[in-house]
Amino acid sequence: MSSPLDSARPSEIPFRNPGWAGNTGQFELTEAEVRGDEYIGARALDGGHPSGAPAFPFMLVERNPDAPLFEGPYKTRFEKILTRYPDVQGALIPVLALAQEVRGHVSPSTLQEIAQLTGIPEAEVRGVASFYTMLNKRPVGRFLIQVCTNISCNLCGGDEVLHAFLEYTGTELGETSEGGVFTVTEVECLAACGFPTAVQINSRYYENVTPAGVPALLDRLRTEAR
């Protein structure tokens, strides 16, 4: 699998944002390298919600559960992350996110590797990873479909949308469909309450989703998956 960072992209503007990432001068990194591929450029064209992309840059990247952790550009990013925090505990969440970017989910053995890499006790790494629902503790499909069923979306039919997704993907809640294509989960408020029902698929937001629109949406994703 070729790393997405291998190919030069037009959006690779030199990274200058000391406020955000603490540019120590130690690394010559582009913003894409720091924030993750897929962050810049692609989002608007895809109709994604801008707020989702920076938070979940990893979700569009090809993932390989057996890939070595933090090699090549990921190693650079891992080291960069460690310099951004006063102590290694602070770096744990972004490191976990980076591991998920590489492997798609954080398995117990991934947690163990991270504990070794950072020197944080294994139990604590597990505690932190388990706290955050955005870290997948089990393998998920190529498309992680997160349907909001919190108040606004719920009032406007979030539950029906969720059931439509389950029905048309033929999966159970949290399970992965055949071929590893879809995983459907229920989430709390996605902060897109003005456009219920909000659905986040990998890093993209889909708004005003209705049960009737679900089959077409899934078809589009299936095409992408090929």
Add this chain to the structure above:
Amino acid sequence: MSESATKPMVTATLDGRTVTVPKGTTILQAAETVGVWVPHYCYHPGLSSPAQCRLCLVEVQGAPKLAPSCVTELQEGQVVHTESPKAKEMRQGVLEFYLANHPLDCPVCDQSGECKLQDYVHAEGRVHGRSREPKRGFGRDDYGRDVLFYGDRCGRCTRCVRFMDEVAKDPRLTVVERGNRSVIDTFFEEGLQGSAFAGNIVDICPVGALVSKDFLHKARAWDLDHSPSVCPNCSQGCNIDLHVRDDVVQRLRPRANLEVNHHWMCDYGRHRYEWMNRQDRIEVPVVGSSADGVALEWGLALRQVADRLANAPQPVMAVASASSSNEDLGALAHLVRALGGGEIVFRSERAEKEIPLPGFPTLTRRYDLVPNRMGAEILGMTRVGKDDGTGGLEGWAAHRGTLLVLGDELRDVGVDFGPSAGLYVYLGSYPTPAASSAHAVLPVTTFAEGEGTFANVEGRVQRFWPGVRPPGLARPAWLVLAALVERLGGAAVPESAEAAFLRVAELAPELQGLTYEAIGTQGALLNEPVALPGSRS
């Protein structure tokens, strides 16, 4: 008080009472000094305070919000109400939350009767819960070693997590997941294997979430008598309580002593109590050799033994035990002296390594696996034999003089002990083949049945109290030995263990000036200028 001269003090009003405490004292601790007990879960005097259980909320007059008293420092002139309607209402609300998912299985819960949740809800909780949601369930998890976790009972106070992290320095527990699914766990199946101090988390868990497998369903808390004692399993001398039901020791629990064991004890010591419940006991004095020995009442037995001791063949040699109290050992030394003097030896087990508690290394499982090596040595007794507590008595088989044994079962020597002795008196608690050639076998009480003192590895003399009634005619060794001394024309029998202790000081200048009162429940250093009770800060 010299304290007030060096430390600034603050004075405030707490529930209408005036309290004066050093600056920096929390409201919760200040309240304790005037006998006001504020409910709390997450605060523990041996751990850091995360202020997360919200059970210790109190009203500070003038403050907009209730304050968590475990971390809020008392300020000069503050007026604090721990029992105001506002504070009570708030705590009631918090308690209702604790019960929202609690299984209320007190009838089968080991903590019942000593459970903080039970106590607090009983004192100030709602009579009926209002939650109509189904309760979520976790079931139980085996953490390995002696620890069992009942997830549904846990209140997430994280005392256990902080103990493993801060005190055991082995951060193996953590809170996994969040919200009402959060649960205490280790790294998946790792468990607590290999931890030498994990048993303490069972003690500090304020509810029945962490329970001891050894104690599981053995006794109800309200049936247990607690007697203050000292762990007899190594020379650290951790302060403990014997928890006893029907004269059977059910478990050992640490008792706070900030200079010895803080609030903790080691698992090695904690689980070595079964011997205190041994049922094979010497119960009556027997005088005469094993073939023609007769059981006698004490008066006759003592007279006959004393008569023979009056013409004790020389030389006199004695085997003592470093598990005996200073009182017992001192009385033995007095008897040997009354017989004209002689050598006293003891054998004791020694471990290969020490096991320090990393967060409080003053507490270390010591090399010497006996509680009173120090006491035996200041009384001039010599340690012989190997580190497993055997050997060292090779030349004794041929001994033709007088032999005295106190406490040592001499398992490794067996029937070969003392066959040619002119006079052999065995004082012990358990029948042993080594006593078969004895001319008299006298039953003495065990550590759990008597009162006395041990001197620990740093020279701290500590008292223990009886927790179990002795069987049959067993009597404290100091009493038996002093009675023999009296019949040999020596001093009168001391009336109490305390009087016996004072007599030990005649033999050991290190003990001079110490009294039971001065030793109290927290011990006193050998020959330390003794502080009056209560003045110890």
